[in-house]
Amino acid sequence: MEIEWKYKNAFRKALKLIERYYPDYALIGRFARNFYAPPETTLDIDFLVNLDDYERLAEFIEYVSSQYQITPNDVGHWQYVIIIEDIKVDLVKPPAYKITEEFISKRRQIKIKGVGKIYIASPEDLAVLYVISSKQRGIKDIIKAKDIIKYSIARNDFSEEYFLKKCKENNVEHLCLSMLSSV
Amino acid sequence: MRIQTKGNYIYVTMWDKLSKRPKRYYLGRREELKKWEELLTFAREYKISDEEVRDYLNYYLDKDTNMTKVEYVLLSLSLGVELWKSSGSTKTLSEKR
Numbered sequence: 001m002e003i004e005w006k007y008k009n010a011f012r013k014a015l016k017l018i019e020r021y022y023p024d025y026a027l028i029g030r031f032a033r034n035f036y037a038p039p040e041t042t043l044d045i046d047f048l049v050n051l052d053d054y055e056r057l058a059e060f061i062e063y064v065s066s067q068y069q070i071t072p073n074d075v076g077h078w079q080y081v082i083i084i085e086d087i088k089v090d091l092v093k094p095p096a097y098k099i100t101e102e103f104i105s106k107r108r109q110i111k112i113k114g115v116g117k118i119y120i121a122s123p124e125d126l127a128v129l130y131v132i133s134s135k136q137r138g139i140k141d142i143i144k145a146k147d148i149i150k151y152s153i154a155r156n157d158f159s160e161e162y163f164l165k166k167c168k169e170n171n172v173e174h175l176c177l178s179m180l181s182s183v
Numbered sequence: 184m185r186i187q188t189k190g191n192y193i194y195v196t197m198w199d200k201l202s203k204r205p206k207r208y209y210l211g212r213r214e215e216l217k218k219w220e221e222l223l224t225f226a227r228e229y230k231i232s233d234e235e236v237r238d239y240l241n242y243y244l245d246k247d248t249n250m251t252k253v254e255y256v257l258l259s260l261s262l263g264v265e266l267w268k269s270s271g272s273t274k275t276l277s278e279k280r
Contacts, residue, residue: 011260031256034256042260108250112257143229154239164200174210178227182228
């Protein structure tokens with residue numbers, strides 16, 4: 001199917017770019033959420049990468065700019081957008097969020113035919129990222145976090161202990177406890 | 184659970200599952216009371232029915248990977264972009280930006 005091929009092609013190109021500069025990346029956002037809950041339509045693919053390393057980021061921007069449009073095109077931001085064949089690819093690193101060894105080791109790997117192997121943030125880390133962003137974006141991100149928690153528990157794939165630990169690290173424990181109280 | 188105030192700050196007292204005792208969580212300034220009420224209420228009250236969970240496990244779940252079937256995840260992206268392109272804008276994402 002032509003449409004499917006087109007998206008897989010764009011996804012493969014994005015992945016190749018990101019893996020080259022950020023091997024510790026993780027797929028996040030709604031596209032990642034869809035691996036853990038009933039899928040919802042999405043417009044973009046979001047990657048969490050360490051944008052705090054300015055030297056690497058400058059090299060990345062220079063390399064990407066020669067092939068695609070990247071916005072903004074200087075270092076020091078926490079979100080970048082690259083357009084690859086009509087697909088919006090976001091690179092994100094929420095301020096103060098730490099990409100720890102534990103975060104990296106808990107990523108899930110999945111193989112997509114025509115794209116390759118990709119790493120997805122664990123359900124616990126993804127839920128925490130949504131809880132953090134709900135402070136700015138409101139209840140829609142609470143819904144996404146709770147979807148991930150509920151469906152992951154149903155799959156026997158959710159550690160409350162690790163989730164709460166990450167919530168505590170990111171000062172959103174109260175919201176996380178509220179969600180767990182009624183799952 | 185009730186949001187309380189202390190001076191210009193708001194807080195909630197909740198059971199800390201990790202330390203197994205009550206703990207006071209500061210939320211921010213009093214001006215943010217409405218926002219926090221909405222977030223905390225929704226966090227507690229938003230529910231997903233057992234039927235929805237059952238449907239997910241029966242139709243969307245790939246038993247081998249214990250994750251959503253890849254074809255549905257990819258479909259969510261292609262449908263999302265195609266719908267966006269056909270809804271009101273004849274321009275593509277790249278032209279828009």
